Amino acid sequence: MNRGIWTALSGIGIAQGLKVFTNKKVNNEWDWRPIFQTGGMPSSHSAGVSALATYVATKKGFNSTDTALAVIFGIIVMYDAQGIRRHTGEIAKIVNDIDADIEVLSGHMPGLFHVKQEKELNELLGHQPAEVAGGALLGILIGLVSSALEK
Numbered sequence: 001m002n003r004g005i006w007t008a009l010s011g012i013g014i015a016q017g018l019k020v021f022t023n024k025k026v027n028n029e030w031d032w033r034p035i036f037q038t039g040g041m042p043s044s045h046s047a048g049v050s051a052l053a054t055y056v057a058t059k060k061g062f063n064s065t066d067t068a069l070a071v072i073f074g075i076i077v078m079y080d081a082q083g084i085r086r087h088t089g090e091i092a093k094i095v096n097d098i099d100a101d102i103e104v105l106s107g108h109m110p111g112l113f114h115v116k117q118e119k120e121l122n123e124l125l126g127h128q129p130a131e132v133a134g135g136a137l138l139g140i141l142i143g144l145v146s147s148a149l150e151k
Contacts, residue, residue, distance in 0.1 A: 004055055007146040011051030011139045015044035018138070033035025043127045045081045046135030047142065049074035059150075082132045096120045 012048050019034035022041040053070035060066045099117050127135070 003146065003150060004052055004059075007050040007055040007143055008048045010146065011047035011049075012044045014142060015042045015047035015135055016140055018042055019044075039127060039131075041131045041134050042138050043081055043131045043135030046074075046078045046127070046132045047139040049077045051142040051146065052139075052140025054140045055146050057143065058147035065082040078132050078136065081127045082129050092120075094120045136149070 016035050019037075019040045019042070020030070020032060023034045024030055049070070053067065053074045056064075056070040057067045096117075099120075
């Protein structure tokens with residue numbers, strides 16, 4: 001397999017695995033579900049694109065077009081992870097709260113008919129800036145290690 005792809009996928013996988021430990025630290029309980037969820041620390045999006053950009057930069061040089069493509073692609077992905085996707089998660093939380101409030105109100109007002117959502121919207125969609133930075137640092141480290149191991 002292409003070493004760049006392997007490096008990026010390693011960054012994503014390692015970041016997802018680390019989420020179990022950061023979740024344990026925050027919630028004081030072991031839970032394996034964060035491996036399969038979006039959001040959380042560190043950002044696997046950031047880790048993957050940073051690992052790829054770092055690997056490409058060490059192999060092709062900082063002035064190459066390949067490095068420019070990988071860096072710009074990475075910036076767009078990280079911006080999206082902490083911007084649009086995070087805001088979408090915040091909106092999902094508000095919608096879930098409104099649905100719960102209407103459910104309570106409908107119990108007190110017989111004329112108000114409400115069908116509760118069967119499943120809440122996913123609120124963990126994006127990342128806080130610190131989660132993106134953590135993923136980026138992890139990715140840079142993985143890219144450097146991958147490049148060094150190849151030599």
